[in-house]
Amino acid sequence: MTTSAARADVRTLQTDVLVIGGGPAGCWAAWRAAQSGARVVLADKGYVGTSGATAPSGTGVWYVPPEAEAREAALASREVLGGHLADRGWGERVLDQTYANLEQVAQWGYPFPVDEAGRQRRTSLQGPEYMKLMRKVVKQAGVKILDQSPALQLLLGDEGAVVGAEGVSRQGDAAWQVRAGAVVLATGGCAFLSNALGCNVLTGDGYLLAAESGAELSGMEFSNAYGLSPAFSSVTKSAFYRWATFRYEDGSVIDGAGSKHGRSIIARHLEAGTQVYALLDLANDDDRRYARSAQPNFFLSFDRVGIDPFTQQFPVTLRLEGTVRGTGGLRLVDAGCATTVRGLYAAGDAATRELICGGFTGGGSHNAAWATSSGYWAGEAAARFALGEGAGAHARSAIAAGGATQSGGRVLDARELTRAVQHEVQPYSKNLFRSGAGLTHSLTQLDGYWRTLRQSAPALDPATRQHEREAAAMLATARWMYRSALARTETRGMHKRLDHAAQDPAQQHYIHSGGLDQVWTRSHRAPWHQAAQPAEVAA
Amino acid sequence: MIELVSAERCINCDLCVQVCPTNVFDAVPGDNPVIARQHDCQTCFMCEAYCPVDALYVAPFAERTVNVSEHELERDALLGSYRRAIGWSPGARAAPDQSFRLLRGG
Incomplete structure (x- = not known):
């Protein structure tokens, strides 16, 4: 199999690090790789600044000052929920790196709110502002951005290392090929085009690119997160449903239904064809006042259909968020977010988040912290590899890794x-x-x-x-x-x-998976899977 | 989904074509961009945020198209309402993010 590089209409670039995916993880990876002395190309199938789950949202950030008690509480709080699969070492690393990175974001001029004591509060980020800033910073670092440029397959060198990728431009119809010393996948998770906010670009592209090159995944069973949204709307911002009571059409309350515990009951009703309604009547006056500034887009849908969610009940649904709010993804093998394939790194939701969350994440905070941290590490490690072992990779021969996936003659719908x-x-x-x-x-x-x-x-x-x-x-x-x-x-x-x-206490382990024609799984007990963990029945 | 490119307001800058993460618009030389792939719209409102003249309207319905009246949208101050809410309109200031006063999570 040959690459399409021989074709005349292919735009060919050579670089040290290619980052695929331009959400927060990809931007951090590109910025850090450039800071580390690498030439960097950042390709996104949409637009760097609007693409991904973060840009159209507001997100919390798992930002905890380095104070022993607060850190201990932050790490302990998820252990039971996550089924005792997370590692404290990774948790501490992420908290440290996130703390440092948000200081950097503040220095770049992000307008963090200030409290009565005059302190900046850095526990949330507004998506449009954050990602607009990240685009600016990445450009200023000298990164070459390819917008509207989906990657279609990775390129493999002689020894099986990843040496680039090729794809197309959606606007202009030209093909592109980037030869690189290392590649970072920051393509996000997979939400199966369920219209969850900002998630329709998240179709698992990076998992397939990586698996075609022989990479492995981990935790893919933790992939059934569903986000609450108004039934008519894409806005899967679940935070404010903590103030909700869930009701039947006649206004009577549904026993046991809840946003955090009791989503199963909502799902059971929806599955049976019974429309469930929410009313945010548990919000107090302060909540109502502050909510609008915290998540302007939560109210956008309501304003446009003329519903006051605090006083009028509205129909809800649960949209599949898959591995975006799940924790499964590409398996990482070291602190630099390397995958099992040489020259290939993964960051953000494209990578497994079991290391910090185990088998459960209920919110964006951990994902936001993971994106900035893992992006930073992957960019740094990819740059080091590209400038060292991977140097000159672009000069070697390469084959395209994705050719086998569609290798017949029929038309696909x-x-x-x-x-x-x-x-x-x-x-x-x-x-x-x-x-x-x-x-x-x-x-x-x-x-x-x-x-x-x-x-x-x-x-x-x-x-x-x-x-x-x-x-x-x-x-x-x-x-x-x-x-x-x-x-x-x-x-x-x-x-x-x-x-x-x-x-089952005997299954305190990760499940790795991979393969294309033959999908395989294998259990893996990590060193930290020794902690006491009672047998529990999930809520 | 995206429902309107206002011919009265649009200045043919084609920013919406550039920034749409799902490539919904097509540029037209010398004319307003068109909504070429409406069903690829993910109802993320980003095009509205970036439009410098509030010429776009994204209806809040993720799965169905609706008829909109530009006159009514203008009357109800809905054109540009998202850009104003996040403080990106000239002269507009976003209310400071008060998330930290609310309970954590989400």
Whole structure:
């Protein structure tokens, strides 16, 4: 298999570090790599500054000053929720790096709010402002940005190391190839085009790119996060539902339904065809006053349909956020966020967040801290590799890693494939409430779709090709998810098995996965998986 | 989903074409950009935030299209309302982020 570099209409660039994905993790990686002396190209399939789950949102940040008591509380608070899978060492590293990075953000001029004592409060970031700033900073660092430029496959050198990537430009229809000494994947998680806020660009692209090069994943069973939103709207900002009571259409309260504990009850009602309504009547006057400035876009949808969510109940739904708010992703093997493939690094939601969250994350705070920290480390390590061992990688011969995925002659209907995958992963009855029989049935379907995909030929039109790759990535992601879920015969973190409802102390381990035609899983007990952890029944 | 490119307000700067993360718009030489792939819109409101003349309107409905009246949107001060809320309109200032006064999480 050859690359398309020989074609005349390919724009070819040589660089030290290529970062794929321009959300917060990708921007931090690009900035840090440039700071470390590397030439850097940053490619995003959308636009660096608006792309990803952070840009259109407000997000909390897991920002804890280096005071022993506060740090201890922060680390301890997630251990039970996460099923005792996180590592304190990684948690402490992330808290330290996030603290330092947000100081940097303040120096760059981000307008953090100031409290009565005159102190900046750095526990939240407004997405549009933060990502606009990150674009500016990255550009000033000399990073070359390729917007509207989806990557389609990685390039592998002779010894199996990643030496670049190739893709297309959606505006102008030219192909591009970047030869690099190292590649950082910061492509986000996978939310299966469920219209969760900012998440439709997050289709697991980086997982597929990496797996085609032989990389491994971890924690893909922790992939069934669902976000609350008004039924009509994309705005999956769940924080304010802590003030909600959940009701039937006639206004009577649904017993046991809640935002944090009791989402299952909401899901059960929705699954049965009973519309659930929310009313934010538990908010006090101060809450109501401050909420608007904390998350302007939470109110945007309501303002535009003329609903006051504090006094009028509105219909809600649960949108699949998959591994965006789940914790599974590419497996990391060292402190520099290297994957199992030489020259390939992963950051942000593209990487597993089990290291700091275990099997559960209920909020964006940890993901925001992870994005800035892992991006920083991956950028630094990728630069070091590119300027050392990986130097001159662009001069070596390379083959494209993704050719096998569509190596037949048939026409693929990407929209139909996407719908078929969604049909297996979106229903609460299949993904939120899992069972061995249900997972096995879904996998039979999904494996069949994979065989069909393999027999197809890539489209020539760049836009269609991109949709094909997204559909392929979602399909591959679904298969790693459900194989991992089948392998974890217990309930732990967000992973709920109806046929194994209790936590099993013998399964305090990670589940690695990988493979394309043959998907495999393997349990892995990390050194920190020794802590006492009682058998628990998940809420 | 995106429902309106106002012919009265649009200055053909094509910023929306550049910044849309799902590539919904197409630039048209010498004319206003068009909504070419409405069903790829993810209802993230970012185009509205970046539009310098408040010529765009994203309806809050993620899964269905609706008819909008520019006259009514203008009357109800909805054109540019998101840009004003985040303090990106000329002269507008975002209210300071009060998240820290609320409970943590989310």
